[in-house]
Amino acid sequence: MSELKDAGVMIRLAVQAMVKAGVDIPLLLSKLGIDETYLQTAHLRTPHNAQPLFWSLLEEQTGDPDIGLHLGEHLPTFKGQVIEYLFLSSPTFGEGLHRALNYQRLISDVAASNLVVESDICYIQLITASVGSKSIRHFNECFAQATIDFFKSITDDVFTPAYFEFDHEEPKNVDEVKRVLGCDVKFDCAENRLYFDTAMLEIRSPHAEPELLALHEQFASEQVARIAKEDIVVQVNKIIAELLDSGEVTLESVAERMEIKPRSLRTKLSDIDTNFNQILADFRYKLSRRLLANTNETIDEIVYLTGFSEPSTFYRAFKRWSGMTPIEYRKSKQ
Numbered sequence: 001m002s003e004l005k006d007a008g009v010m011i012r013l014a015v016q017a018m019v020k021a022g023v024d025i026p027l028l029l030s031k032l033g034i035d036e037t038y039l040q041t042a043h044l045r046t047p048h049n050a051q052p053l054f055w056s057l058l059e060e061q062t063g064d065p066d067i068g069l070h071l072g073e074h075l076p077t078f079k080g081q082v083i084e085y086l087f088l089s090s091p092t093f094g095e096g097l098h099r100a101l102n103y104q105r106l107i108s109d110v111a112a113s114n115l116v117v118e119s120d121i122c123y124i125q126l127i128t129a130s131v132g133s134k135s136i137r138h139f140n141e142c143f144a145q146a147t148i149d150f151f152k153s154i155t156d157d158v159f160t161p162a163y164f165e166f167d168h169e170e171p172k173n174v175d176e177v178k179r180v181l182g183c184d185v186k187f188d189c190a191e192n193r194l195y196f197d198t199a200m201l202e203i204r205s206p207h208a209e210p211e212l213l214a215l216h217e218q219f220a221s222e223q224v225a226r227i228a229k230e231d232i233v234v235q236v237n238k239i240i241a242e243l244l245d246s247g248e249v250t251l252e253s254v255a256e257r258m259e260i261k262p263r264s265l266r267t268k269l270s271d272i273d274t275n276f277n278q279i280l281a282d283f284r285y286k287l288s289r290r291l292l293a294n295t296n297e298t299i300d301e302i303v304y305l306t307g308f309s310e311p312s313t314f315y316r317a318f319k320r321w322s323g324m325t326p327i328e329y330r331k332s333k334q
Helices: 008-020 025-032 036-040 048-062 067-074 082-089 093-102 137-154 174-181 198-202 210-246 251-258 262-271 276-294 299-305 311-322 326-333
Strands: 005-007 045-047 115-118 121-125 163-165 184-186 193-197
Touching: 005 008, 005 048, 008 025, 008 036, 008 045, 008 067, 025 036, 025 048, 045 048, 048 067, 048 137, 067 137, 067 174, 082 093, 082 137, 082 210, 093 115, 093 137, 093 198, 093 210, 115 198, 121 198, 137 174, 137 193, 174 184, 193 198, 210 251, 210 262, 210 276, 210 299, 251 262, 262 276, 276 299, 276 311, 276 326, 299 311, 299 326, 311 326
Parallel strands: 163 184
Antiparallel strands: 005 045, 115 121, 121 193, 163 193
16 A cells, blocks of 8 residues: 555645744754655645644644644635636536546545535534544644635535534534634534535536537646546555565566566556666665764765665765765765
8 A cells, every 4th residue: 555645735725824824944844853845746646644743843833723724814815726627617516516526636545524404404524633543633624624615615605504513523613614724613423524405516617618528628637637646656665675684686586576477567667757677766866865864874885775786886876876975975964
């Protein structure tokens, strides 16, 4: 199973919100172990299991026990993504919602929401971040606010929430939650649900356009397919890490671990414009940089840990990758 990830747009919006809220962004990012250039990575998808750390550090740094709720107030409206286009080009809000639910992976790998209609009231489930079986309150409340704001935006403020059910424990400041979300709230429920009148599914979109809708659906399908293909790179990297010290890191050995034919693996990697040798080189380069910068391991030990047969091969490869010798790189980081 590949590592579960969230769309990079989520953390980029969060950074914009934190700027408005006066959060020391460089300090927080340094605690998370990332730099701002990482946020500009093309097709960025961040590890979902980093959510608990992100929210705990943010609460600790701000001292705000309602930081998720208040960060939600500062979040820019979700714009310019294919999910928004699917809503706008669909004839009604309900049809846009059905289509968007088909492409939830564009938001997060853990998304598994459904629309449930109960006569004159309906609800959608919302994805959650959790620590084991325990839901993260800050994520829940921030995401709830972002969802309501998004629905209002694409319906020109016609959308109105009826009430919200949360699966986390009731916080001390319930009135603050009601104020920010603009609706009644319940806690300790089975799951996170946003309830609204079923009639809202019929809200017409003034931007509906069949030809554009077809293009947007095609693009959404292509994006989901791209994410699925890139999962294989994550799998290959994981297996490389397991095989590296054995000295048998080959296309054939990795394909065997994945229980597919080498030819199939080669084709899958070619489909996303990469190849096994490039992935292996990237892995070794990242690992060697980390070992040189953050440990006191000897060069000989790093040669072994990165899977090279002898120091001279490692020196030539590292000089080709970085323009520096390993020793020069280590000194530059010290």
